[in-house]
Amino acid sequence: MNxxxxxxxLRPASAAPDASLGAPVIxxxxxxLTFGSGEGAVHALKDVSLDINKGDFVSFIGPSGxxxxxxxxxxxxxETPTGGSLTVNGMTPDEARRNRxxxxxxxxxxxxxxxxxxxxxxLPLEIMGYAKVEQEKRVKDVLELVELSGFGGKFPWQLSxxxxxxxxxxxxxxxxxxxxxxxxxxxxxxxxxxxxLNEQLLKLWARTNKTIGFVTxxxxxxxxxxxxxxxxxxRPGRIHDVxxxxxxxxxxxxxxxxxxxxxxxxxxxxGLRAGHADD
Amino acid sequence: xxxxxxxxxxxxxxxxxxxxxxxPMNIKGVLDQAERAGAEVTPxxxxxxxxxxxxxxxxxxxxxxxxxxxxxxxxxxxxxxxAVELWQTTVEKKITSKRSLIYHGQVTLSATLLGFAIGxxxxxxxxxGIVHSRVMDMSVMPWAIVSQTIPIIALAPMIIxxxxxxxxxxxxxxxxxxxxxxxxxxxxGMVKGLRAPDAMQLDLLKTYNASTSQGFWKLRLPSSMPxxxxxxxxxxxxxxVGAIVGELPTGAVSGLGARLLAGSYxxxxxxxxxxxxxxxxxxxxxxxxxxxxxxxxLKRMGVSA
Numbered sequence: 001m002n003x004x005x006x007x008x009x010l011r012p013a014s015a016a017p018d019a020s021l022g023a024p025v026i027x028x029x030x031x032x033l034t035f036g037s038g039e040g041a042v043h044a045l046k047d048v049s050l051d052i053n054k055g056d057f058v059s060f061i062g063p064s065g066x067x068x069x070x071x072x073x074x075x076x077x078x079e080t081p082t083g084g085s086l087t088v089n090g091m092t093p094d095e096a097r098r099n100r101x102x103x104x105x106x107x108x109x110x111x112x113x114x115x116x117x118x119x120x121x122x123l124p125l126e127i128m129g130y131a132k133v134e135q136e137k138r139v140k141d142v143l144e145l146v147e148l149s150g151f152g153g154k155f156p157w158q159l160s161x162x163x164x165x166x167x168x169x170x171x172x173x174x175x176x177x178x179x180x181x182x183x184x185x186x187x188x189x190x191x192x193x194x195x196x197l198n199e200q201l202l203k204l205w206a207r208t209n210k211t212i213g214f215v216t217x218x219x220x221x222x223x224x225x226x227x228x229x230x231x232x233x234x235r236p237g238r239i240h241d242v243x244x245x246x247x248x249x250x251x252x253x254x255x256x257x258x259x260x261x262x263x264x265x266x267x268x269x270x271g272l273r274a275g276h277a278d279d
Numbered sequence: 280x281x282x283x284x285x286x287x288x289x290x291x292x293x294x295x296x297x298x299x300x301x302x303p304m305n306i307k308g309v310l311d312q313a314e315r316a317g318a319e320v321t322p323x324x325x326x327x328x329x330x331x332x333x334x335x336x337x338x339x340x341x342x343x344x345x346x347x348x349x350x351x352x353x354x355x356x357x358x359x360x361x362a363v364e365l366w367q368t369t370v371e372k373k374i375t376s377k378r379s380l381i382y383h384g385q386v387t388l389s390a391t392l393l394g395f396a397i398g399x400x401x402x403x404x405x406x407x408g409i410v411h412s413r414v415m416d417m418s419v420m421p422w423a424i425v426s427q428t429i430p431i432i433a434l435a436p437m438i439i440x441x442x443x444x445x446x447x448x449x450x451x452x453x454x455x456x457x458x459x460x461x462x463x464x465x466x467x468g469m470v471k472g473l474r475a476p477d478a479m480q481l482d483l484l485k486t487y488n489a490s491t492s493q494g495f496w497k498l499r500l501p502s503s504m505p506x507x508x509x510x511x512x513x514x515x516x517x518x519x520v521g522a523i524v525g526e527l528p529t530g531a532v533s534g535l536g537a538r539l540l541a542g543s544y545x546x547x548x549x550x551x552x553x554x555x556x557x558x559x560x561x562x563x564x565x566x567x568x569x570x571x572x573x574x575x576x577l578k579r580m581g582v583s584a
Contacts, residue, residue, distance in 0.1 A: 078482050097488055104486040106479050114501050114580035123497065127489045155581040175487075 024051035025089060025179060025211045026075055032083030033070060033237075043236030044070045045081065050230065050239060054178075057205055057212045059222035060230045061268060062275065067237020068215045068230075072181050075213060076104050088179070100128060102179035103172030107187050109164035111156040111171075117143070118152035121171045128175055142170040145204055162193035166200070173208070181213045186221070195253060198224055202251055219272075223247075223265045224256055231268055233275025241271040297358050298348065303333035304355040305347035310340055312350075356549045364553040377533070380557045386534040387522050388561060390450050394457025395518040399511065401458065402465025409466070410473040410499070411491065420470075427463050431456065431521065436528040452529075457521030461514035468510025472503025504580065508573040515565045523558060535561075 033045040045067045052058050060068035073079040074086060077093035088096035096102065103124075111120045118139050125135045143149050146166040156164055165185055172180060186194045198221060205212055216222050222229050223245070231241040246260060255261055310320045310328060321339045322328055328336060337344065348357040356364075365380065372379035405423065408415040435456050442452045476498050484494050526536025535558050542551035 076486055078485060097486065100488060102486070104483065106483065108479060110479055110483055112498070112501065114504075116581065124487045127484070127487045127493050127497070 023090065025054050025056075026050075026052040026087070026213070028071075028074075028084065028086045030084035031071070031074065031081050031086055033067070033074065033079060033081045045074070046236035046238045048084070048237075048239055050242070052211060052213065052228075054211055055209050056228055057214065057226050058228045058230060059214045059216055059226040060232060061216055061219065061222045062232030062237075062240070062272065063234055065234040065237065066232035066275070067234070068232050069183050070237060071232075072183055072213055072215050075179075076102060076181055100175060101177055102181050103175065103177045105165075105169050105172045105180070105182040105185045107184045109156070109161075109168040111164055111167060113156055115155075116152065117148065117154050117156065117159070117167050120156070120167060121152075121174050124171060124175050130175075138174050138176075142173045145173060145207070146170045147200065160193075162189050162197060165189065166197065169201075169204075173204075177210075179211045179213070183215045184217065185214075187217060194218075194221070199253055201225065206249065219265050219268050220256060223261055223268060224251060224253075229264070229268055231271035231275065233272075240275040241267075243267055243271075294358050301353065301355050301357050302337055302344055302347045305350055305353045306333055306336045306340070306343060308352075308354065309343045309346045309350060310336060313343060313346070352546050353548055356552050360549050361552045361556060364549045365556060368553060369557075380535075380538070380553065383533055383535050383538050383554070384557055384561055387519070387526065387536065387558070390453035390522040390525065390534070391457055391515070391518045391561075391565075393450060394454035394459075394521055395461050395515050397454060398458035398461030398514060398518060399465050402462040402510070402514070403469055403507075405462070405466050406469030406473060407495070409470050411495075420466075423463060423466050426459070431460060431524050432527075434459070435524050439525070439529055453522050453525035453534075456525035457518040460517040460521035464510045464513040464517065465507070468506045468513075469503055472506030473499045475499075475502040475506065501580065504576060508569065508576070511573075512566050512569050515569060516562050519558060519562050519565065 028048055028050045031045055031048040032043075035042040035044055048067070048071060060071060062068050070079055074081050075088055075093055077097040086093055089099075089101050091099065091101070111117070112123070115123070121139045121142060122135050125138060130138070139152060140149075143152055146169055148163060148166055148170060151159065151163065151167075156167070159167065165188075169182075169185065186197050189197065202225060214222075214225060227245050227249075229243040229245065230239055231243065232238065233240040243264060245264060247255060247264070307328060311325060314320050314323070314325075320328075320343070322331060331339070347353070348360070350356075353360070368378055368380040372381075374381045374385075376382060405415075405419055409419055410416075438456055438459070439452045442448065442455065473495075480498060481494070484498060489497070523534070523536040523539070526534040527540055531537040531540075535554050538554040538557075539551055542548070542554060
């Protein structure tokens with residue numbers, strides 16, 4: 001690998017694990033990922049270092065090509081980094097994937113049209129070999145968690161886009177992995193539905209105490225949801241700023257009008273602008 | 280209602296065209312016969328009639344037009360002649376009769392269904408192999424394509440001879456030819472269908488650490504169903520063609536192919552046409568049946584809304 005040293009000193013994105021919470025759930029050190037080689041090589045990730053602690057809600061925000069999705073896919077072992085180190089629950093990402101350490105929510109709900117909502121949620125449970133009774137119980141629990149009780153017998157096409165996405169979140173929650181990775185899950189939904197789902201997601205996070213990695217394009221969404229906001233910039237994809245949110249854990253929707261919220265949003269926006277100016 | 284009339288109009292147009300075509304096709308034969316019977320025809324000699332051309336003959340002998348639709352051995356039988364023959368050889372004949380189209384149709388149908396079953400099974404197996412193995416993809420697919428470039432009419436006699444020499448005869452050679460034609464659309468459709476799931480859906484299964492066989496049964500196979508049924512409809516029609524072609528070189532005494540062959544030996548055009556129509560009706564019924572099964576399966580899967 002012919003990696004040059006980073007052009008500018010990056011902020012050592014809270015590199016030291018938070019002692020009070022024990023070892024980080026996800027730890028990346030100097031992570032590199034290059035697609036292709038030679039002239040056409042694309043530096044999707046360059047020298048990315050980040051710790052995510054248990055119970056964190058971490059948002060990744062940045063323009064297209066900044067590597068936010070790629071980083072999430074590296075954590076999920078859907079991409080393999082070409083340099084640096086990455087551990088998930090103290091294991092390699094691939095071992096973590098084999099241990100079913102995380103649930104992944106994609107931008108599209110991707111429900112199977114030939115399965116009912118219940119059967120869709122059972123899909124991972126069937127694959128992982130849960131007993132029938134346990135499957136039923138878990139489906140009931142997660143449907144209630146995403147407020148879709150009573151819709152289990154419906155087919156995906158009978159549900160709205162927002163409900164489908166909630167069903168896909170339920171599917172990711174069904175096997176109760178500690179980590180939830182979400183790749184722009186609400187990107188295709190309209191503003192009102194999105195607000196509602198953001199609120200629900202916070203409640204769900206409070207109830208389940210999961211560690212969440214969340215990729216988004218939206219500044220308000222990132223600030224509203226996160227305990228930690230990672231601002232990334234493109235070419236090469238890298239971390240520009242890491243903002244620890246000062247907002248309380250309890251967040252009604254109107255917190256978005258508070259000066260604190262606006263200040264954080266401002267800092268994110270500044271970070272995004274500066275990231276672009278680097279080009 | 281509107282579509283019903285439109286369909287009816289098209290049908291009426293086809294039948295009218297058919298009747299019109301019978302006139303120039305059959306006029307010469309009708310006039311030759313009329314002359315032999317002592318009627319006055321213009322021009323008077325067969326040679327002069329040959330030189331005049333069919334349109335001229337029709338213009339000069341308009342009295343004979345009606346007769347072009349009722350000849351015993353016309354070059355082109357009229358629609359009602361074919362319909363009457365079909366009626367007589369299906370409804371009015373006992374099924375056991377050697378002249379019953381039901382009897383011949385059932386002989387061809389059994390070879391068709393056996394060949395279709397073999398072809399479909401083989402096609403699905405090949406497709407599964409091709410999708411899961413790069414080696415098979417590169418080694419089997421080209422041969423499958425090549426196999427379909429050889430005219431079946433050239434290959435059929437050889438298949439029958441080869442199978443006969445190892446003691447296989449009867450329904451099997453016909454079914455083999457029929458399978459030869461029907462496996463291909465199934466392979467192509469199933470390969471496409473099994474590859475239908477997009478990268479995201481495959482990634483999702485990967486996050487569950489699903490095995491290849493779980494991916495096959497839970498995602499790939501259900502995704503391929505619409506493609507499979509489209510292929511099966513092409514496949515069953517090809518199977519029927521294969522079974523009929525398989526009956527031609529053996530000089531078989533039963534089957535729709537044998538009926539076609541016998542008709543052409545004895546100049547029985549009405550018999551040929553009614554056998555053709557019997558084959559077409561049989562194919563339509565088989566495709567319709569598959570369409571029905573498709574609807575039921577997809578509805579059960581909750582796909583068709």
